[in-house]
Amino acid sequence: MTHANLMNNYFNLNSVHTEEDFRRRFQMRGHVFKHLLDDVQQVNLYFRQKRDRVGRPGFSPHLKVVVALRMMAYASSADSLDETHGISKFTCLDTLTEFCNTIVQLYKEEYLREPNHEDLNRLIRKAEDCGFPSMIGSLDYMHWDWKTCPTRWQ
Template sequence: MTRANMMNNYFNPNSMYTEEDFKCRFWMMHHVFECVLRDVQQVNPYFRQKRDKAGRPSFSPHQKVTVVIRMMAYGSPANSMDETHDMSESTCLDTFEQLCVIIVQVYKDEYLCEPNQ
């Protein structure tokens, strides 16, 4: 899925799909996705839009977070994201690791409970 298609389908104000469609596809509400996206962008520059060595835009923050959320929601292997999101297996795995570390770092105090006996 190209960045433009993904943005038009799910993230632009007049997107093709509804909030309910988003929830079914990503297993979370749209505003939760946007909150996570905003938080990870503030913590880690990896999730900010950059340009590659050829001067072209690299994967957008939305693409990176979308790939990881879909991998987690559906148990999709990293090598399957190449067909749908044009992201290599190594980039998917790196993005997955980066996001998981940030999620724990940002949300552990609020959502991670101490183990009980």
């Protein structure tokens, strides 16, 4: 039932939520999610749907990836996802571990590497455009004033 609701809300042709809703809630576009889902399913069997001992379908790949992303994007606790997605705390934590390990395996060469000279120049230009010149390698910007900073972070 959780899988059916998830598919109806975000992934079916006439889904309840728009692409913009998806992007806001998952911090990525729908096509990026689909690409990510395909990649993790190809590399890690954990993300393929299996049947349990009595023949019922287990958690769907969509649901597992959504749980992992929600834990990372919103710092959601595993207990809170149990209530909303019907997955136990331990399964949520296992899913997050499997997801992170798979992402590193898949993308470390392209995205999880030290920046080269060209990357650094691009990042410095981007930071300067945002008003943070020479920010690479500096923690000075951890101390800039934020007028509306939540009190628990002060």
